[in-house]
Amino acid sequence: MASNGGERFNLLSGSGLRFPLVVGALLVLVVLGYAAAHYMEIEGHHVTGMTNQIVWGTPHVFAVFLIIAASGALNVASLASVFGISRYKPLARISGLLAIALLAGGLVVLVLDLGRPERLIVAMTYYNFKSIFAWNIFLYIGFFLVAAVYLWMHFEPRMRDYIKPVGIGAFVWRIVLTTGTGSIFGFLVARQAYDAAIMAPLFIVMSLVFGTAVFLLFALAVFRWSGRELDTDVVTKLANLLGVFVAASLYLTATYHLTNLYITEHHGFERFILTEGGIYTTLFWLVQVGLGGLLVFAVLWTPLIGAPRRKAVAASVLALIGGAAQVYVIIIGGQAYPIELFPGLDVSSSFFDGVVTHYTPSLPEIGLGLGGVGLALLIALVGLRVLPFLPDRPATEAVDQPG
Amino acid sequence: MKPFAPQPDHSRRRFVGQAGAAAAMLTLAPGVSLIDLARAKSDDMPVSADTRWGMLVDATKCAEGCTDCVDACNDEHGLNTSDRPELDAQYIRKLDLRDRKTGKTYSLPMLCQHCETAPCVDVCPTGASFRRADGIVLVDKHICIGCRYCMMACPYKARSFVHENLTDQVPITPRGKGTVESCTFCVHRVDRGREPACVEACTQAGHNALIFGEMSDPQSNISVTAQKIATRQIRADLRLNTGVRYHGI
Numbered sequence: 001m002a003s004n005g006g007e008r009f010n011l012l013s014g015s016g017l018r019f020p021l022v023v024g025a026l027l028v029l030v031v032l033g034y035a036a037a038h039y040m041e042i043e044g045h046h047v048t049g050m051t052n053q054i055v056w057g058t059p060h061v062f063a064v065f066l067i068i069a070a071s072g073a074l075n076v077a078s079l080a081s082v083f084g085i086s087r088y089k090p091l092a093r094i095s096g097l098l099a100i101a102l103l104a105g106g107l108v109v110l111v112l113d114l115g116r117p118e119r120l121i122v123a124m125t126y127y128n129f130k131s132i133f134a135w136n137i138f139l140y141i142g143f144f145l146v147a148a149v150y151l152w153m154h155f156e157p158r159m160r161d162y163i164k165p166v167g168i169g170a171f172v173w174r175i176v177l178t179t180g181t182g183s184i185f186g187f188l189v190a191r192q193a194y195d196a197a198i199m200a201p202l203f204i205v206m207s208l209v210f211g212t213a214v215f216l217l218f219a220l221a222v223f224r225w226s227g228r229e230l231d232t233d234v235v236t237k238l239a240n241l242l243g244v245f246v247a248a249s250l251y252l253t254a255t256y257h258l259t260n261l262y263i264t265e266h267h268g269f270e271r272f273i274l275t276e277g278g279i280y281t282t283l284f285w286l287v288q289v290g291l292g293g294l295l296v297f298a299v300l301w302t303p304l305i306g307a308p309r310r311k312a313v314a315a316s317v318l319a320l321i322g323g324a325a326q327v328y329v330i331i332i333g334g335q336a337y338p339i340e341l342f343p344g345l346d347v348s349s350s351f352f353d354g355v356v357t358h359y360t361p362s363l364p365e366i367g368l369g370l371g372g373v374g375l376a377l378l379i380a381l382v383g384l385r386v387l388p389f390l391p392d393r394p395a396t397e398a399v400d401q402p403g
Numbered sequence: 404m405k406p407f408a409p410q411p412d413h414s415r416r417r418f419v420g421q422a423g424a425a426a427a428m429l430t431l432a433p434g435v436s437l438i439d440l441a442r443a444k445s446d447d448m449p450v451s452a453d454t455r456w457g458m459l460v461d462a463t464k465c466a467e468g469c470t471d472c473v474d475a476c477n478d479e480h481g482l483n484t485s486d487r488p489e490l491d492a493q494y495i496r497k498l499d500l501r502d503r504k505t506g507k508t509y510s511l512p513m514l515c516q517h518c519e520t521a522p523c524v525d526v527c528p529t530g531a532s533f534r535r536a537d538g539i540v541l542v543d544k545h546i547c548i549g550c551r552y553c554m555m556a557c558p559y560k561a562r563s564f565v566h567e568n569l570t571d572q573v574p575i576t577p578r579g580k581g582t583v584e585s586c587t588f589c590v591h592r593v594d595r596g597r598e599p600a601c602v603e604a605c606t607q608a609g610h611n612a613l614i615f616g617e618m619s620d621p622q623s624n625i626s627v628t629a630q631k632i633a634t635r636q637i638r639a640d641l642r643l644n645t646g647v648r649y650h651g652i
Contacts, residue, residue: 043568044580045567056551114548115549115564115580123529123548134528189556339558341559341560347500349497349498350493351560352488
C-alpha cells in the first residue's frame, strides 16, 4: 500500500484464477499478433490486403487509433493536475498508465508493419528533420518519458510538489504529439483527402474522444474487478465530457467536409466519401456519424438508458466503434479515392490510375492490430498488479491534495 | 535563354573541355546526342549541382497502345508482372487520358518526376529517399525501412513497394522485399554517359517522344527543344519544379 497526500493506493490484488486467465488470454492475443507480423515479414506484404494503391492498411488504422487514444487517455491526468479538479486526482495514475500502455501497443503495430521492421535502429539513428514522421519518433519517445516522469512524481511522496508542472508538461506534449500524428496526413499535398491543416485539431479532438472512452471502460472494469466503486459523479461527468468531445469531433468533421464542398476541385472526393464510396460512405454515415455520434448523444442525453454506469459504458463503446470507423475512412478511404493528376480528364492505366481502389483487410493485418490492443491491455493490467495505481477511497473523498 | 528555371549556377561548369567534347556535340539523330558522352563520369567522381538531368515528353508523338518505353524499363530493371497487377512494381507506366468535355484523347508515360523539392524526400524519416546533386531522386535501399510514407506523399503515384521475395534480379538494379522503389532515371546508364532505357527504346522505335538531357545546359537538345515548344509540369500548382516536362497536353 502506498499513500500520496492522504490518498491511499493499492495493487490490483487477488489470488484467484481471474488475473492469470485474463493475462493468459491477452498473451495469446499478443503471440498471435506477433505471429501475424512474422508471417508478413517472411512472406512479404503480398499476404496482406495492402497494394501499391492502398499502401497503408488495417495495421495503420489500429496503430493510429491506439496512438491517439494514448494521448487522450491522459485526459483525466490533465483534468486533475493541470486544471486542478480534485475528483479526478485519485484517477490520475491510471490515466498515465493507460496512456503509456496504449502508445506502446500502437507503436508496436506501426513498427511491425514496416517493410523492414528489423531496421528500426536505422529509424532511430538516421533522421530527416523535414519529415513529420521523424518528428513523431521523438514525440512518441518523449511521451513515454513525460508520462513516466509524471507517474514517478505521483509515486514518490517527496516529488508531490512537481506533479502539477510535470502534468502541464505532459499536457502540452500530448497536444503536440497529436498535432504531429494529424500532420502526418495534413502535410500530404498529393492526395485530395489530406493536405488540410484541420487534420491536426481533428486528431486532437479524436484523441480526446478515444482516450476518454477507453479510460471510462478500463477504469469501470478494473474498479469492479477489484471490488471498488468508481464514483457515480465522476462517471457521469466523464461521460458528459465524452459527449462534448464527440460533438466537437463531429463539428470538425463537418467543417472539413463543408470546406471541401465549397472548393470545386474537391467535389469528386466529397461525392466519393459522402455518397458513392460504398463501404466508406456506409462507415461514415452509419457508423461514424450514426453510432459514434448521434447515438452517443441519445444514450447520454435522453432517457434511453437510465443507469449512469450503463450510460457511460454504452456511450464509450459506441464512441470507440464510431472512432474506429472514422480512422478507417480517413486512412483507407482517403487512399481509395484516386490521385487526381489531370483535373478534367479521365485517366486510365495498368497501374490503376483514375479508379477507386478495392481493399479488403486480411487476417494477418487484423491479427497484428489485435495483438497491439492485447499488448496495450496486458501492459496496463500488469502495471496495476505490480505498482499501486488503484485508489482505495472513493474519488469524491479525495480533496485538497496535490496534483 | 534558359528554358528551365530556376537554374543552378554554371560558372563552375566542369568537364566540358575533355577529350571527345567536339565529337559529343554531334547529333546522331533527333533526340540522340553524343553530348551525354561528355557527361560520363568515373565512379569516384561526385555528381555536380551544376547539372540537372531532365526529360521532355512530347505527348503528340506518344502513340496510344505503344509500350516500348515501359517494356524497355521492365527489361532493364528486371521488373516482372504477376497475377496480381496491383502489387507489381511499375517505374514507368502509360496513361491514357480523355478530355471529359471535348473527348480528345492523349497518351503519355508517367514516371518519377525527379522533383527539385520532392515530397518523397521531404517525408522520408530516415533520409532513404534522397535527391542527388544532379537532380536524380533515388531510394537508398539500405536505409529504407519500408514505411511507405513516400508512396503516400508522391503526387504522381510513381513509387512501388516490393511486396514479396524476388528472384532473378538484374545486377544494376538491386531490389529488396519490404523497401520502396521507383524510376532511377537509369542512373547507372546516365553515369556512363548513356540515356535511360525508356528514352533509348522510344528513339530506336522512331517515335522520338522522349528527350533526355541536361536541363541546366542551354545548349542541350532538351533545353533547345523546350525553347521552341510549349512545355508544362504535371501538378505545376505544387511548385515542385519537376525534372520531367510534357508537351502536347
